[in-house]
Amino acid sequence: MQLRIDQDAVARARRLAGAIVDPIEDFIARHSTVSVERAVARLCGIDGADAEGVPLPNRLLDALAVRAGGVAAALGAAVAETGRTPQQVAEAVAAGEALPDPAATPPTALRAALRPYVDAGLARIDAARRERDAMLARLPQARPPLLYVIVASGNIYEDRTAAVAAAEAGAQIVAVIRSTAQSLIDYVPYGATTEGFGGTYATQENFRIMRAALDEVSERLGRYVMLTNYASGLCMPEIAATAALERLDMLLNDSMYGILFRDINMQRTFVDQHFSRQLNARSGIIINTGEDNYLTTADAVDQAPAVLASQFVNEAFARRAGLPDRQIGLGDAYEIDPDLENGFLLQLAQAQLARQLFPDAPLKYMPPTKHMTGNIFKGHLIDAMFNLTSVMTHQSIHLCGMLTEAIHTPFLGDRALALENARYVMGTARGLGDELEIKPDGIVERRARDVLAGAVRLLEGVAERGLMAAVETGTFADVKRARDGGRGYDGVFAKDPAYWNPFADALAGAAATA
Amino acid sequence: MSLIKPYGDTLGDGAVQLSFTLPVAWSEAADEAARRLVAKMGFDDIAVVDGRAIASEFSFFVVYARTPVAIDVSQVRAPSATRDVLSLEQVDELIAERVGRKLKVAGACIGTDAHTVGIDAILNMKGYKGDYGLERYRGFEVFNLGSQIAVDELVRFAREHAVDAILASQVVTQKGSDIANFTALAELLEAEHLRDRIVLIAGGPRVTNLLAAELGYDAGFGRGTLPGEVATFIARRVAERVTA
Numbered sequence: 001m002q003l004r005i006d007q008d009a010v011a012r013a014r015r016l017a018g019a020i021v022d023p024i025e026d027f028i029a030r031h032s033t034v035s036v037e038r039a040v041a042r043l044c045g046i047d048g049a050d051a052e053g054v055p056l057p058n059r060l061l062d063a064l065a066v067r068a069g070g071v072a073a074a075l076g077a078a079v080a081e082t083g084r085t086p087q088q089v090a091e092a093v094a095a096g097e098a099l100p101d102p103a104a105t106p107p108t109a110l111r112a113a114l115r116p117y118v119d120a121g122l123a124r125i126d127a128a129r130r131e132r133d134a135m136l137a138r139l140p141q142a143r144p145p146l147l148y149v150i151v152a153s154g155n156i157y158e159d160r161t162a163a164v165a166a167a168e169a170g171a172q173i174v175a176v177i178r179s180t181a182q183s184l185i186d187y188v189p190y191g192a193t194t195e196g197f198g199g200t201y202a203t204q205e206n207f208r209i210m211r212a213a214l215d216e217v218s219e220r221l222g223r224y225v226m227l228t229n230y231a232s233g234l235c236m237p238e239i240a241a242t243a244a245l246e247r248l249d250m251l252l253n254d255s256m257y258g259i260l261f262r263d264i265n266m267q268r269t270f271v272d273q274h275f276s277r278q279l280n281a282r283s284g285i286i287i288n289t290g291e292d293n294y295l296t297t298a299d300a301v302d303q304a305p306a307v308l309a310s311q312f313v314n315e316a317f318a319r320r321a322g323l324p325d326r327q328i329g330l331g332d333a334y335e336i337d338p339d340l341e342n343g344f345l346l347q348l349a350q351a352q353l354a355r356q357l358f359p360d361a362p363l364k365y366m367p368p369t370k371h372m373t374g375n376i377f378k379g380h381l382i383d384a385m386f387n388l389t390s391v392m393t394h395q396s397i398h399l400c401g402m403l404t405e406a407i408h409t410p411f412l413g414d415r416a417l418a419l420e421n422a423r424y425v426m427g428t429a430r431g432l433g434d435e436l437e438i439k440p441d442g443i444v445e446r447r448a449r450d451v452l453a454g455a456v457r458l459l460e461g462v463a464e465r466g467l468m469a470a471v472e473t474g475t476f477a478d479v480k481r482a483r484d485g486g487r488g489y490d491g492v493f494a495k496d497p498a499y500w501n502p503f504a505d506a507l508a509g510a511a512a513t514a
Numbered sequence: 515m516s517l518i519k520p521y522g523d524t525l526g527d528g529a530v531q532l533s534f535t536l537p538v539a540w541s542e543a544a545d546e547a548a549r550r551l552v553a554k555m556g557f558d559d560i561a562v563v564d565g566r567a568i569a570s571e572f573s574f575f576v577v578y579a580r581t582p583v584a585i586d587v588s589q590v591r592a593p594s595a596t597r598d599v600l601s602l603e604q605v606d607e608l609i610a611e612r613v614g615r616k617l618k619v620a621g622a623c624i625g626t627d628a629h630t631v632g633i634d635a636i637l638n639m640k641g642y643k644g645d646y647g648l649e650r651y652r653g654f655e656v657f658n659l660g661s662q663i664a665v666d667e668l669v670r671f672a673r674e675h676a677v678d679a680i681l682a683s684q685v686v687t688q689k690g691s692d693i694a695n696f697t698a699l700a701e702l703l704e705a706e707h708l709r710d711r712i713v714l715i716a717g718g719p720r721v722t723n724l725l726a727a728e729l730g731y732d733a734g735f736g737r738g739t740l741p742g743e744v745a746t747f748i749a750r751r752v753a754e755r756v757t758a
Contacts, residue, residue, distance in 0.1 A: 412535050495644070
């Protein structure tokens with residue numbers, strides 16, 4: 001099943017996306033954020049929290065006399081002057097000690113002092129990646145679409161039970177949904193957690209608990225079960241760092257989602273997404289972008305060009321952070337009103353278009369949510385049509401729709417029914433997409449053409465105004481966000497000439513040679 | 515008296531379908547356990563039509579059974595907040611004639627809830643299912659505060675802008691967070707002596723008008739609500755107050 005696509009329009013879309021993100025990349029190169037710096041601290045081995053529960057990376061950042069040089073220089077100076085480890089330095093700071101002035105230590109000395117810890121952090125990331133590669137070779141996954149389910153009880157131990165049960169029922173990817181407010185808190189909570197709303201806090205310990213449980217069930221089932229969390233919100237880079245250390249396999253990570261849908265400052269988000277994605281590139285983590293949000297908040301038929309435009313922008317940002325296409329899981333969702341005649345054809349057009357435009361990307365297909373009601377019987381049918389679209393168009397990452405969507409966070413039985421639905425439809429129709437040909441100039445092909453043309457027009461408008469101005473004037477999702485507004489703006493700062501981020505340096509080097 | 519029972523294929527047969535998961539490995543004993551459990555719930559004529567493993571330690575069941583109990587519908591009261599819905603023009607006219615100024619409406623997903631689909635459907639110009647949202651009305655000045663708005667923040671906003679109506683939305687219901695947030699909002703408005711001046715409305719897929727009344731709200735709107743229904747309610751309620 002192939003659409004005939006105007007390749008000139010595709011090339012033009014990619015050129016425009018490049019022209020849109022390049023000026024932002026210049027901005028990114030000149031700035032850092034508190035969350036980037038806290039990620040650096042974590043990668044140097046700093047973990048734990050003080051008596052009040054404030055994470056040590058936050059205490060360390062708060063103790064910096066000036067941020068502009070970066071936390072690594074301050075940490076390197078402290079290590080050089082005191083002979084302590086970075087963790088001991090952070091503990092001393094939490095106990096009330098001041099940090100030495102990094103300007104008093106020669107740059108070569110402070111860099112040399114921190115170097116072993118930087119190398120150890122990178123080595124941990126690389127070891128986790130090698131471990132994943134080895135497990136995937138030994139415990140191969142089933143064919144895509146990879147069936148992905150969420151767990152969201154609020155209690156990591158109940159989540160663990162649910163995740164293991166889901167894996168046994170056929171899930172290949174398990175995502176732990178975060179507590180609803182976590183994207184807006186400017187620290188990563190510490191330790192195992194059992195209280196959350198609409199989800200479970202992302203913490204390093206929770207990551208470890210889930211990874212261990214999924215490793216065990218992977219061995220038992222003979223297929224590797226992937227773990228997913230969210231590198232979004234105010235702590236994007238820290239989550240990316242923690243996920244890299246604890247061998248998560250996927251992270252939700254979008255270049256604009258936080259700006260539009262969580263009112264996080266755009267400068268903060270642009271800088272944070274870049275370092276996050278550099279880390280993801282090194283750790284082999286597949287990102288999942290959030291285009292589904294354009295569809296859930298507005299009419300899905302109207303918003304189709306916005307989805308495609310966003311996919312091009314996400315791809316451009318991700319490639320510039322060194323992510324190879326095989327790690328860029330661009331998003332889309334099955335959200336067209338079920339009452340619309342031939343709505344299924346429009347879904348098929350959009351999904352097939354994405355498949356052909358991003359052939360090497362592990363596309364992430366999101367299930368219906370907006371038009372799901374308490375009518376679970378109809379909901380199960382809508383999910384079946386979604387499953388059919390996914391297998392026909394060779395989507396890669398398939399978030400299974402729940403018949404109880406819009407009622408409650410999934411019950412254990414709901415997940416089993418959803419997986420059964422997906423396995424049935426994808427099994428019985430496995431080769432359907434390859435058997436059919438798309439009618440030239442039919443409904444599907446015309447729709448795909450219109451969506452691509454619409455996306456190009458949208459990108460032209462954004463390229464003309466510049467991305468930040470476009471966001472300010474409500475080009476995306478009808479949401480207007482000020483350049484200096486939103487959450488987390490006070491955590492953005494310009495780097496001074498002495499700024500040092502040894503991880504960014506190492507990751508940029510890797511990207512250049514990849 | 516009008517006693518009725520669930521209807522399968524014969525009046526009064528009391529037929530119901532149930533499905534549930536038990537935390538036990540599947541076996542024939544698990545099927546029997548499911549049947550006995552449903553018997554303990556008070557059902558008769560129980561048929562476990564599907565029982566199977568959905569994981570190593572969990573089994574799923576589909577059960578048909580008959581209930582011996584009935585309900586007298588004539589004794590049930592659950593008044594709807596939706597009656598005689600007015601058109602957009604009629605609402606605007608009602609506000610213009612009886613109030614003589616725009617009504618200020620503030621909407622928000624309160625607490626940590628980030629699900630704005632419902633509140634957006636009611637407030638955004640575009641509306642829902644072809645029914646225009648409140649922003650489209652000449653009679654309303656709409657403040658859509660968005661997601662994750664703290665209750666005290668919403669109350670402060672309501673006072674500073676002297677709003678006429680508040681729409682509080684809750685989608686997430688885990689561990690009773692919706693009830694806690696709705697209650698906190700009503701209590702804070704009461705404490706700040708604002709409650710009597712404001713039409714207070716609860717919304718969300720699990721909200722009913724009955725629930726909203728119990729929580730001290732003027733009205734509650736659940737799944738499938740159209741913007742015009744909410745617009746009509748606000749306009750009528752404020753008009754009544756002006757007249758009174």
